[in-house]
Amino acid sequence: MNRKLHLNAFLSSVGHHEAAWRLDESDPFADTDIEHYKHLARVAERGKMDSLFLADQPGLWTDIGRRPTCALEPTLLLTVLAGATERIGLIATASTTYNEPFNLARRFASLDHISGGRAGWNIVTTATVGAARNFGLDELPGHRVRYARADDFVEVSRKLWDSWQDDTIVADKENGVWGDNSRLHPPEHEGPYVKVAGALNVPRCPQGHPLLVQAGSSEDGRDFAARHADAVFTVQQTLTDAQAFYADMKARAAAFGRDPDTVKILPGIVPTIGRTQAEADALDAELDRLIRPEYAIEQLSGMLKVAPEDLRLDEELPDHIATEDQVEGGKSRFTVIVEMARREKLTVRGLIGRLGGGRGHLTVAGTPTRIADVITEWFTAGAADGFNVMPPVLPSGLESFVDDVVPVLQQRGLFRTEYAGRTVRDHYGLARPANRYELSGIR
Amino acid sequence: MNRKLHLNAFLSSVGHHEAAWRLDESDPFADTDIEHYKHLARVAERGKMDSLFLADQPGLWTDIGRRPTCALEPTLLLTVLAGATERIGLIATASTTYNEPFNLARRFASLDHISGGRAGWNIVTTATVGAARNFGLDELPGHRVRYARADDFVEVSRKLWDSWQDDTIVADKENGVWGDNSRLHPPEHEGPYVKVAGALNVPRCPQGHPLLVQAGSSEDGRDFAARHADAVFTVQQTLTDAQAFYADMKARAAAFGRDPDTVKILPGIVPTIGRTQAEADALDAELDRLIRPEYAIEQLSGMLKVAPEDLRLDEELPDHIATEDQVEGGKSRFTVIVEMARREKLTVRGLIGRLGGGRGHLTVAGTPTRIADVITEWFTAGAADGFNVMPPVLPSGLESFVDDVVPVLQQRGLFRTEYAGRTVRDHYGLARPANRYELSGIR
Numbered sequence: 001m002n003r004k005l006h007l008n009a010f011l012s013s014v015g016h017h018e019a020a021w022r023l024d025e026s027d028p029f030a031d032t033d034i035e036h037y038k039h040l041a042r043v044a045e046r047g048k049m050d051s052l053f054l055a056d057q058p059g060l061w062t063d064i065g066r067r068p069t070c071a072l073e074p075t076l077l078l079t080v081l082a083g084a085t086e087r088i089g090l091i092a093t094a095s096t097t098y099n100e101p102f103n104l105a106r107r108f109a110s111l112d113h114i115s116g117g118r119a120g121w122n123i124v125t126t127a128t129v130g131a132a133r134n135f136g137l138d139e140l141p142g143h144r145v146r147y148a149r150a151d152d153f154v155e156v157s158r159k160l161w162d163s164w165q166d167d168t169i170v171a172d173k174e175n176g177v178w179g180d181n182s183r184l185h186p187p188e189h190e191g192p193y194v195k196v197a198g199a200l201n202v203p204r205c206p207q208g209h210p211l212l213v214q215a216g217s218s219e220d221g222r223d224f225a226a227r228h229a230d231a232v233f234t235v236q237q238t239l240t241d242a243q244a245f246y247a248d249m250k251a252r253a254a255a256f257g258r259d260p261d262t263v264k265i266l267p268g269i270v271p272t273i274g275r276t277q278a279e280a281d282a283l284d285a286e287l288d289r290l291i292r293p294e295y296a297i298e299q300l301s302g303m304l305k306v307a308p309e310d311l312r313l314d315e316e317l318p319d320h321i322a323t324e325d326q327v328e329g330g331k332s333r334f335t336v337i338v339e340m341a342r343r344e345k346l347t348v349r350g351l352i353g354r355l356g357g358g359r360g361h362l363t364v365a366g367t368p369t370r371i372a373d374v375i376t377e378w379f380t381a382g383a384a385d386g387f388n389v390m391p392p393v394l395p396s397g398l399e400s401f402v403d404d405v406v407p408v409l410q411q412r413g414l415f416r417t418e419y420a421g422r423t424v425r426d427h428y429g430l431a432r433p434a435n436r437y438e439l440s441g442i443r
Numbered sequence: 444m445n446r447k448l449h450l451n452a453f454l455s456s457v458g459h460h461e462a463a464w465r466l467d468e469s470d471p472f473a474d475t476d477i478e479h480y481k482h483l484a485r486v487a488e489r490g491k492m493d494s495l496f497l498a499d500q501p502g503l504w505t506d507i508g509r510r511p512t513c514a515l516e517p518t519l520l521l522t523v524l525a526g527a528t529e530r531i532g533l534i535a536t537a538s539t540t541y542n543e544p545f546n547l548a549r550r551f552a553s554l555d556h557i558s559g560g561r562a563g564w565n566i567v568t569t570a571t572v573g574a575a576r577n578f579g580l581d582e583l584p585g586h587r588v589r590y591a592r593a594d595d596f597v598e599v600s601r602k603l604w605d606s607w608q609d610d611t612i613v614a615d616k617e618n619g620v621w622g623d624n625s626r627l628h629p630p631e632h633e634g635p636y637v638k639v640a641g642a643l644n645v646p647r648c649p650q651g652h653p654l655l656v657q658a659g660s661s662e663d664g665r666d667f668a669a670r671h672a673d674a675v676f677t678v679q680q681t682l683t684d685a686q687a688f689y690a691d692m693k694a695r696a697a698a699f700g701r702d703p704d705t706v707k708i709l710p711g712i713v714p715t716i717g718r719t720q721a722e723a724d725a726l727d728a729e730l731d732r733l734i735r736p737e738y739a740i741e742q743l744s745g746m747l748k749v750a751p752e753d754l755r756l757d758e759e760l761p762d763h764i765a766t767e768d769q770v771e772g773g774k775s776r777f778t779v780i781v782e783m784a785r786r787e788k789l790t791v792r793g794l795i796g797r798l799g800g801g802r803g804h805l806t807v808a809g810t811p812t813r814i815a816d817v818i819t820e821w822f823t824a825g826a827a828d829g830f831n832v833m834p835p836v837l838p839s840g841l842e843s844f845v846d847d848v849v850p851v852l853q854q855r856g857l858f859r860t861e862y863a864g865r866t867v868r869d870h871y872g873l874a875r876p877a878n879r880y881e882l883s884g885i886r
Contacts, residue, residue: 021614021621028614028621032556032646058545060644064611064622070644072553073546079522080557100541102501102577103516110515113475114523133640134545168507171464171471176735178464178471179507197576201503201513203475292619 005379005414006231006264006386006428007406008091009044009052009398011037013068016270017392018356019290021068025396031070037077038084040395047402048416050427051089051120051211053233053388054078058098059131066295075107082115089424091120091213096150098126098135101194104153105160108210109202117206117423122213123228125150147220152191154212154228159187161209162435163199185437208433211424217245217332226252230430231264233388235333235360237340242267242383264385264428267378268361271371272392273400280365287392288353296352303327303334313349317341336360357392368404375405376412448822448857449674449707449829449871450849451534452487452495452841454480456511459713460835461799462733464511468839474513480520481527483838490845491859493870494532494563494654496676496831497521501541502574509738518550525558532867534563534656539596540589541569541578544637547596548603551653552645560649560866565656566671568593590663595634597655597671602630604652605878606642628880651876654867660688660775669695673873674707676831678776678803680783685710685826707828707871710821711804714814715835716843723808730835731796739795746770746777756792760784779803800835811847818848819855 010016014026014036021028030036044052054074061069071077074092082090090111094104104121112119125146126132132140141149165183172178186199214229216222225232232249236242250260272287274280293313301308305322317338327334337360341351357363364374378384391397409415421427453459457469457479464471473479487495497517504512514520517535525533533554537547547564555562568589569575575583584592608626615621629642657672659665668675675692679685693703715730717723736756744751748765760781770777780803784794800806807817821827834840852858868875 019619022616022619024616028616029612034557058549058644059641063624064627065620065624067621069622070607070646072556072645073550076518076522076550076553076557079519080526083523083526098543099546100543100578103542106501107516107519110519113515114477114519130641133638135543136638164513169472173465173467173471176462176465176733177508178510179512181506181508184507195576195579198502198573201501202515203513290619 004416004429005375005409006266007047007049007415008231008233008266008386008388009040009047009049010268010388010390011040011052011054011394012390013394015393015397016358016390017287018067018296019287020393022290023287023393026393028068031068032072034072034077034080036395037081040398041081041085041088043395043398043402045085045088047406048419049088049389049402050386051091051424052081053091053120053122053213054093055122056093056095057124057126057128057131058095059128059134062299063295066292075111078111078119079114082111082118087419087422088118089120089211089427090115090118091122091211091424093122093124095124095126095131096153097141097146098131101153101156102160102196102200105157106200106202109161109200109205112205112207112210113202117425119205119207120211120213120231120424122215122233123150123154124215143218143220147216147224149193150224151227152193156187156189156191156194156196158209158436159185159189160196160200161204162437163187164202164204165435165438166204169203204435207423207425208435211428211430221332222249222252225249226258226263227256229263230425231266231428234265234267235336236267236383237336237360237362239378239381239383241336242378243381246383262430266386266388267384268358268388268390269375270358270361270363270390270392271397271401271405272357272363272365273368273371273397273404274365275367277366277370280367283392284357284365288356291352291356293349293352296356297348300348300352300355304338311348314347316345316347317351333360358390361390368400368408371401371405372408372412375409376414379414447859447872448818448852449709450490450492450858451674451676451709451829451831452483452490452492453711453831453833454483454495454497454837455833456837458836458840459801459833460730461510462730463836465733466730466836469836471511474511475515477515477520477523479838480524483841484524484528484531486838486841486845488528488531490849491862492531492832492845493829494534494867495524496534496563496565496656497536498565499536499538500567500569500571500574501538502571502577505742506738509735518554521554521562522557525554525561530862530865531561532563532654532870533558533561534565534654534867536565536567538567538569538574539593540584541574544596544599545603545639545643548600549643549645552604552643552648555648555650555653556645560868562648562650563654563656563674563867565658565676566593566597567658586661586663590659590667592636593667594670595636599630599632599634599637599639601652601879602628602632603639603643604647605880606630607647608878608881609647612646647878650866650868651878654871654873664775665692665695668692669701669706670699672706673868674709674871677708677710678779679710679826680779680803680805682821682824682826684779685821686824689826705873709829709831710827711801711831711833712818713801713804713806713833713835714840714844714848715800715806715808716811716814716840716847717808718810720809720813723810726836727800727808731799734795734799736792736795739799740791743791743795743798747781754791757790759788759790760794776803801833804833811843811851814844814848815851815855818852819857822857
């Protein structure tokens with residue numbers, strides 16, 4: 001078959017399971033250890049994965065008592081990883097709410113030059129009050145405002161990436177002319193949220209524009225992704241829901257005049273891998289046992305707008321909880337979690353285990369074949385173009401995914417056995433964007 | 444003698460002379476070539492120089508026709524260079540006017556972790572209208588306002604760097620406690636310009652605080668540097684002026700209660716090095732011949748507030764030009780340039796040559812011994828603790844400085860023959876700052 005699966009390695013400290021750091025094998029200081037991250041990047045590249053990815057927000061994620069919750073700034077860490085790898089894509093999260101477009105567009109253009117065309121930007125609007133308070137705000141800006149600013153921000157970022165044509169540097173030593181001003185296009189952008197007058201001070205980058213990734217799943221988020229994103233990370237618990245999301249995103253992209261094939265849908269998957277089902281289940285149980293429930297109860301209480309005392313560990317969720325329109329950030333995540341709890345009749349303790357592992361993402365424990373089967377089923381049934389792989393424990397969970405699951409997908413002809421291209425756009429089968437100023441004939 | 448010289452390598456494209464790119468040896472695409480910069484960094488480290496340094500502003504420096512005028516974002520480029528070197532300090536310029544403190548303090552803390560304690564921040568307020576217009580402003584904010592914000596910005600940055608005590612991560616796997624909240628100190632800073640509530644999401648960095656560098660020379664700039672800077676870059680044309688500046692800065696530092704020895708004064712020097720004086724003079728003349736005067740006239744006109752038609756190439760500057768208080772940015776640079784032109788009775792063409800080479804910095808053409816003599820004289824006569832070395836052509840000018848001038852300084856016992864410490868603070872003989880929250884006994 002022609003259609004190929006895409007795999008992104010979501011790197012996160014010593015693993016996505018919140019208690020992973022308590023395992024004997026885990027280094028609790030790994031977050032500031034670049035050797036830890038270089039190793040992860042090389043493992044993902046050994047598995048020929050399309051890209052690796054770092055989530056981010058400008059603030060602490062959670063109480064520092066609970067688990068490792070610090071992070072080197074992602075564009076710097078990916079610059080380190082660019083030097084440790086040769087082919088794999090490098091996707092950093094950055095917020096449009098708490099950055100200035102000139103600075104951020106420049107950082108991504110720089111990363112793309114440094115990595116030879118491997119930079120990607122996961123565009124987020126950052127939905128926490130904690131981050132807002134690190135930038136002089138008392139309140140989180142509203143959902144609509146954040147997305148409207150993000151739209152303006154991405155628009156001017158694209159103008160900045162096009163502000164140098166590919167052939168702007170003429171380097172005419174004889175006549176003393178370095179750059180051709182007629183090929184330089186200052187944006188002079190005056191949007192509703194951001195104004196940027198001048199051209200970027202970095203020439204057009206190898207990919208033209210870095211790969212753009214988005215993970216919003218609300219109405220605003222979906223439209224934003226359908227307009228701008230090359231790849232979409234999403235949280236899906238069931239095949240049926242994933243199929244509906246997939247179809248919806250492709251239709252929205254088409255409605256914006258885009259080829260739906262150029263928007264890659266990547267649900268998250270948290271694979272707990274064992275040589276036997278029992279071994280995988282045992283690791284899952286051990287991880288869940290290591291969760292401290294008091295933190296999880298507090299977080300769940302905030303997320304669901306339920307008083308902590310109404311969440312009883314051995315009972316199901318109470319009947320009366322908030323509805324999606326009452327929450328400000330992570331709207332669809334809220335719904336996924338509540339529906340999962342109801343559908344599977346999970347106790348609060350059971351829900352905490354599931355969230356501790358995947359924060360709402362699909363969790364699958366099993367043999368490599370079982371993991372590969374789920375991936376294959378979703379990929380062939382129109383639910384995914386690939387997966388955002390979130391190992392519960394790092395590095396061991398990524399090593400076993402690459403060494404044990406990837407070969408099964410390769411044997412099935414679903415996944416590459418060698419990189420064909422050089423850029424992350426190549427890996428995802430996406431064209432290099434034309435420069436808007438060359439298209440319109442402005443020279 | 445005990446007192447040791449400090450040498451910083453100021454890296455800039457293919458050299459500090461504006462026409463360097465037109466030489467046969469120069470690669471006009473070097474600015475986006477990380478191999479060019481890795482080579483420069485390794486050469487500087489071979490010379491045991493204290494640090495290397497990248498200037499920056501968020502916008503184009505000049506007309507792209509004139510010379511190479513693009514730059515990868517400095518904190519990313521220094522991250523690359525951290526991986527290419529082991530000991531040398533890494534100083535990036537970043538603007539307090541066009542950044543948010545949480546983001547920037549985090550990037551420098553990250554660079555310090557990544558480099559094992561080698562990060563430095565050259566704090567600038569960015570005095571160009573072009574940059575202002577890239578951040579939604581129509582006008583450059585006033586000098587006083589920019590410095591007042593810078594002050595607030597540095598204050599909260601220090602709080603952020605201290606927001607984790609060195610021993611905040613307790614990593615108690617047994618009891619499931621990763622960090623100790625009593626050792627975390629959210630700034631809750633509400634300054635006149637910036638507000639930051641939460642702790643940084645990066646643990647305290649190897650140096651405690653990155654090395655802080657400053658180059659303002661106006662009254663506001665000098666006070667700012669005397670309060671905050673570990674090292675001061677300065678523009679000085681004569682030994683007398685340099686001695687006066689040196690004495691003034693040490694006195695100001697003392698007046699702020701600091702040990703004057705902890706503020707290192709580093710004038711710029713542009714060394715054109717030849718095996719003979721004639722060879723050095725010939726390279727200087729060749730570089731000056733390659734300057735296109737029309738760009739230089741336009742820049743000089745803007746800098747001096749004189750109409751271009753009043754600047755005649757073969758005459759001296761006109762009598763009536765602006766005074767320092769009529770210029771907004773680079774106040775002292777303005778005075779240095781005007782005084783130099785008057786003192787040396789330079790024609791406009793001669794002034795253009797001097798500015799093309801050093802933009803107002805001390806330029807010295809000669810043999811390695813002559814260069815070493817000037818450095819020695821200024822160092823021993825109380826005019827400098829070291830130099831900011833600005834080779835006119837790169838890499839060749841840095842190679843000859845390291846291979847031919849540094850050994851002379853080493854033979855004279857002025858400069859190290861091996862690195863003694865690991866961090867850039869070690870190289871400059873500066874202590875690691877204590878954490879303010881430990882000092883005051885808050886636990």
